[in-house]
Amino acid sequence: MGSEEKNQQSRVMPILFPVILVIAGILYYVFNPSSDSWFFKCPFHLITGLQCPGCGTQRAIHCLLHGDAMEALRFNAFIIVIIPFLLLMAIGEWYNYHHWFDWINRCFNNRYTMIALGVLTLGWWVIRNIIGI
Numbered sequence: 001m002g003s004e005e006k007n008q009q010s011r012v013m014p015i016l017f018p019v020i021l022v023i024a025g026i027l028y029y030v031f032n033p034s035s036d037s038w039f040f041k042c043p044f045h046l047i048t049g050l051q052c053p054g055c056g057t058q059r060a061i062h063c064l065l066h067g068d069a070m071e072a073l074r075f076n077a078f079i080i081v082i083i084p085f086l087l088l089m090a091i092g093e094w095y096n097y098h099h100w101f102d103w104i105n106r107c108f109n110n111r112y113t114m115i116a117l118g119v120l121t122l123g124w125w126v127i128r129n130i131i132g133i
């Protein structure tokens with residue numbers, strides 16, 4: 001990625017990210033992925049019948065937006081790990097204007113954290129299919 005392209009992205013993403021979050025939040029609040037058929041279906045689950053690490057996330061988000069955390073955990077417990085992680089990464093990357101969030105980049109944007117997240121994701125993928133959750 002060239003410096004001009006990266007500079008353009010650094011100007012657009014801080015505005016675009018919250019707009020996308022609000023629009024997605026409204027859609028997931030108003031529409032239920034369990035009953036509305038136009039939501040994205042997991043191709044891995046459709047082909048294999050097994051659940052990927054993200055299966056149930058749309059339903060879990062819908063439940064969280066309606067204040068039902070226990071039901072959200074039933075759909076996808078990994079959401080408790082991944083949503084805060086992704087939000088912190090976005091803050092560290094796109095909202096670090098005065099280097100206030102350098103600690104986030106040091107903690108979350110490094111090789112060891114990415115390896116740990118990969119191991120957790122693979123572990124969740126295997127465990128949820130063995131146990132059937």
